[in-house]
Amino acid sequence: MKNIVTIKDMYKSFYGAMALNGMNFTVNEGEVRCLIGENGCGKSTMIKVISGFHGFDSGELQINGKTYRKITPAESIAEGIQVIYQDFALFPNMTIAENIMMYSTVAGKKAHINWKEVRQRAVDTLHKIKFEIDPDIYIADLNVAQKQMVAICRAIVQNAKLLIMDEPTTALTTKEVERLFSIVRQLKSEGVSVLFVSHKLDEVIEICDSYTVMRNGEDVYCSNKGDSKLTKEEMVFYMTGKKFDSQTYHYEQTDAQPVLELKELTMEPTFRNISLKLHQGEILGITGLLGCGRSELAEALFGLRIATGGQIEINGKDVGIFKNVDDALRCGIAYVPEDRLTEGLHLAQSIADNSISRIVRNYANCFGVLRIKALRSKQTEGLNSMSVAGMVPQNPANSLSGGNQQKIVLIKWLASNPDILILNCPTVGVDVGAKNDIHRIVRDLARDKGVGVIIISNDMYEIMQTCNRVLLMKNGMIDQEIQTSEATMDALEELAAAD
Amino acid sequence: MIKKVEKSSQFALFLLFVVTVAIFGIINPDILTRASLFSLARTCAVPAIFALAIMIIMVIGELDMSFCMIGAFASYSTMHFLTEREMSNVSIFLVFLMSIAIGVVLQLFNWVLVDRLRLQSFIATLGTQSFLKGTILAFVSSSYIYKLPASVNKLGTWYLATASYSSGVASQLPGAIIFTLLMYVALYLTLEHTNFGRQLYAVGGDADAARRAGINVSRVRFFAFLIVGVICGVGGVVHNSLGRCSLPMPTDLVGTELTGIAAVVLGRGSQMHAKGIAIGTLLGIVLLQFISNNLIMIGIPTYYQSFVTGAIIFAGLVMQMRQRGGLLKVLRKEVHAE
Numbered sequence: 001m002k003n004i005v006t007i008k009d010m011y012k013s014f015y016g017a018m019a020l021n022g023m024n025f026t027v028n029e030g031e032v033r034c035l036i037g038e039n040g041c042g043k044s045t046m047i048k049v050i051s052g053f054h055g056f057d058s059g060e061l062q063i064n065g066k067t068y069r070k071i072t073p074a075e076s077i078a079e080g081i082q083v084i085y086q087d088f089a090l091f092p093n094m095t096i097a098e099n100i101m102m103y104s105t106v107a108g109k110k111a112h113i114n115w116k117e118v119r120q121r122a123v124d125t126l127h128k129i130k131f132e133i134d135p136d137i138y139i140a141d142l143n144v145a146q147k148q149m150v151a152i153c154r155a156i157v158q159n160a161k162l163l164i165m166d167e168p169t170t171a172l173t174t175k176e177v178e179r180l181f182s183i184v185r186q187l188k189s190e191g192v193s194v195l196f197v198s199h200k201l202d203e204v205i206e207i208c209d210s211y212t213v214m215r216n217g218e219d220v221y222c223s224n225k226g227d228s229k230l231t232k233e234e235m236v237f238y239m240t241g242k243k244f245d246s247q248t249y250h251y252e253q254t255d256a257q258p259v260l261e262l263k264e265l266t267m268e269p270t271f272r273n274i275s276l277k278l279h280q281g282e283i284l285g286i287t288g289l290l291g292c293g294r295s296e297l298a299e300a301l302f303g304l305r306i307a308t309g310g311q312i313e314i315n316g317k318d319v320g321i322f323k324n325v326d327d328a329l330r331c332g333i334a335y336v337p338e339d340r341l342t343e344g345l346h347l348a349q350s351i352a353d354n355s356i357s358r359i360v361r362n363y364a365n366c367f368g369v370l371r372i373k374a375l376r377s378k379q380t381e382g383l384n385s386m387s388v389a390g391m392v393p394q395n396p397a398n399s400l401s402g403g404n405q406q407k408i409v410l411i412k413w414l415a416s417n418p419d420i421l422i423l424n425c426p427t428v429g430v431d432v433g434a435k436n437d438i439h440r441i442v443r444d445l446a447r448d449k450g451v452g453v454i455i456i457s458n459d460m461y462e463i464m465q466t467c468n469r470v471l472l473m474k475n476g477m478i479d480q481e482i483q484t485s486e487a488t489m490d491a492l493e494e495l496a497a498a499d
Numbered sequence: 500m501i502k503k504v505e506k507s508s509q510f511a512l513f514l515l516f517v518v519t520v521a522i523f524g525i526i527n528p529d530i531l532t533r534a535s536l537f538s539l540a541r542t543c544a545v546p547a548i549f550a551l552a553i554m555i556i557m558v559i560g561e562l563d564m565s566f567c568m569i570g571a572f573a574s575y576s577t578m579h580f581l582t583e584r585e586m587s588n589v590s591i592f593l594v595f596l597m598s599i600a601i602g603v604v605l606q607l608f609n610w611v612l613v614d615r616l617r618l619q620s621f622i623a624t625l626g627t628q629s630f631l632k633g634t635i636l637a638f639v640s641s642s643y644i645y646k647l648p649a650s651v652n653k654l655g656t657w658y659l660a661t662a663s664y665s666s667g668v669a670s671q672l673p674g675a676i677i678f679t680l681l682m683y684v685a686l687y688l689t690l691e692h693t694n695f696g697r698q699l700y701a702v703g704g705d706a707d708a709a710r711r712a713g714i715n716v717s718r719v720r721f722f723a724f725l726i727v728g729v730i731c732g733v734g735g736v737v738h739n740s741l742g743r744c745s746l747p748m749p750t751d752l753v754g755t756e757l758t759g760i761a762a763v764v765l766g767r768g769s770q771m772h773a774k775g776i777a778i779g780t781l782l783g784i785v786l787l788q789f790i791s792n793n794l795i796m797i798g799i800p801t802y803y804q805s806f807v808t809g810a811i812i813f814a815g816l817v818m819q820m821r822q823r824g825g826l827l828k829v830l831r832k833e834v835h836a837e
Contacts, residue, residue, distance in 0.1 A: 073711070074713045088708075089705065089707065089711045089712070091701050091705055091708055092704055093773040094697075094704060098697070098773075105697060106694070106698065106712050106713045106714055108694075110694060111693055112692060112694070113692055113696075113697060138772055
């Protein structure tokens with residue numbers, strides 16, 4: 001079998017930090033290989049070496065049998081290597097057709113553009129992966145899944161031999177993921193290799209022929225096509241070097257007053273008649289397919305959206321409907337948003353300042369002047385409460401990886417000692433190690449501090465890890481309630497997917 | 500074909516233009532005479548050239564507040580140099596060449612600021628503007644130039660046609676309008692039909708994506724600023740030649756940047772599609788100049804000019820938004836931005 005890319009004993013460091021530390025890696029012709037590893041383990045560095053954006057310090061890089069000491073992006077593309085980045089790198093101001101053909105146009109170096117040919121070749125390519133869409137639509141008007149299809153078309157129009165997909169399923173619905181997988185299989189049957197970089201172990205197991213697991217810049221496990229598949233637990237073990245036990249959260253039902261009770265909460269047209277009770281120390285999961293209204297419900301519980309009917313009770317007291325975020329804050333609610341980059345953190349501000357941004361107003365005297373000393377000690381207290389790898393308090397928040405950013409968001413909210421914590425997809429794009437950390441923190445909060453927690457998630461692993469009870473939403477209504485101790489992950493997934 | 504035109508970003512602007520012209524024409528039919536159109540062409544010639552300069556900069560996703568100053572600088576220092584040496588018989592080509600050379604050097608200075616030093620273009624070019632204003636007043640000259648080279652005067656009085664108003668006042672179609680139109684045609688073809696033009700749009704759409712597509716972003720920006728330098732150089736000379744009674748002054752174009760920016764904003768459409776921006780910009784500048792030219796002819800005092808111009812700009816933007824799927828929908832989207 002022919003190797004497309006071979007990497008042997010590769011080292012690469014950035015400013016003294018080792019990103020690749022003796023990495024070995026191969027991709028064969030016509031295989032779907034998966035690269036898994038925690039954030040910061042060097043996956044993206046390796047992809048960037050292959051695609052020519054980074055050089056390497058020592059080691060060997062072979063592409064299609066040719067040894068490169070340094071490869072440029074253009075050479076990499078010429079060797080048939082195509083990367084589909086998480087942000088797709090499409091041009092929002094151009095049409096689908098032009099985007100598909102842009103790389104070829106640039107590489108072709110012809111001065112004049114033949115629009116007829118551009119459109120025709122784009123249409124042919126769209127046809128090839130059976131993607132029915134008007135090629136004259138502008139990228140800005142597409143959704144994530146459609147953009148991804150365009151990015152794939154752009155890759156195959158250039159006779160890609162190796163397609164590298166970086167976290168391709170993060171923003172896709174279940175149906176869209178299935179569609180992507182069928183395209184990946186089709187490409188494979190045409191002899192194209194695919195390198196699939198993902199956190200989602202279930203998907204990896206479904207689609208891939210072979211795996212390479214990375215940890216701290218080196219390969220710790222490598223299997224080939226036809227080898228027996230790893231189980232999820234084994235993968236997690238190789239990625240983190242630690243064993244995690246999976247158990248559900250145990251909660252003793254009491255008759256005490258619920259901290260939060262919803263009565264027929266409705267927001268037309270996204271959800272209606274949502275009634276639920278949340279007790280102290282309980283972790284309640286809310287799950288359902290994308291578009292079932294779970295996210296909107298979460299936002300309504302934090303005053304980001306205004307419900308149209310029903311009522312909210314806090315500790316047995318009717319507080320009506322939240323009209324704004326302040327209403328929710330007054331009731332002791334904390335909310336960890338889905339998109340921590342735009343909603344959860346002030347990315348350019350320091351980690352320390354982020355950690356106290358929720359409570360900073362409590363530290364001002366009557367003239368609005370801050371009590372700096374008290375604030376500083378609060379910052380230290382908060383940041384010491386969790387282990388955040390590689391954290392320098394004075395660095396900006398965007399210097400942290402996704403999982404660690406999410407920890408800072410948690411620290412920020414916990415500083416205000418909330419009674420109710422709502423987490424909206426808290427571990428999207430977070431690696432396994434940090435994910436388990438976050439789950440542990442949430443469980444401890446509920447168990448030791450008696451916080452009532454609601455987790456909105458479509459990650460059944462997450463639900464099983466943390467919740468004692470889960471509500472399944474469908475078409476804006478609660479479909480059923482399930483005790484996690486009596487369910488399995490597969491059963492939950494089946495229930496969620498069933499129409 | 501008709502459908503395609505209707506869907507294009509510039510269609511709303513075109514409608515607005517037609518409506519405005521119709522309203523003005525009904526109130527005062529004199530506005531639609533040949534003489535009035537010639538006068539419109541004369542007032543459009545220079546702003547249209549400078550609008551092209553800022554258009555290129557905005558296509559690559561930057562902003563330039565110094566292009567008018569650079570045009571004035573290039574032309575004024577050329578004229579100053581030629582007058583000081585008493586070289587009043589130099590050919591018009593040499594005049595253009597000198598002015599273009601200065602314009603290019605100054606715009607490449609902007610390129611260094613924006614691309615090499617990665618400064619924010621809006622702030623950096625404000626700095627350039629101020630810096631050049633100071634430079635020209637301190638080191639070149641601060642006075643009017645009374646005697647232009649003969650060839651420049653000749654260019655200014657080169658007319659293609661003459662017509663007169665009903666009042667008997669004559670109005671001429673200046674030959675320099677040919678430069679303007681040629682530049683529009685050239686840049687339209689470059690942007691819409693050449694690889695380089697698409698790369699300009701690509702860099703403006705997403706510079707990172709452009710880099711990953713194998714586009715040498717720095718090089719594309721370099722040529723963009725270079726072209727803008729050429730446009731500024733030409734624009735400055737045409738401006739001085741058409742000046743008539745207003746003699747070249749060191750900084751007399753400064754302050755007209757926003758007209759150009761407004762024309763481009765109207766011309767590219769709210770969706771910022773990589774399509775037809777040159778046509779849109781020309782429409783935009785003609786619309787803005789048409790209004791400021793003719794307001795007085797429909798009996799509105801000149802001090803309402805900025806007011807009406809501003810209102811038209813809002814109208815244009817709102818119309819484009821409506822085209823995008825309804826203003827209300829857009830507003831609602833902004834409120835519930837997810």
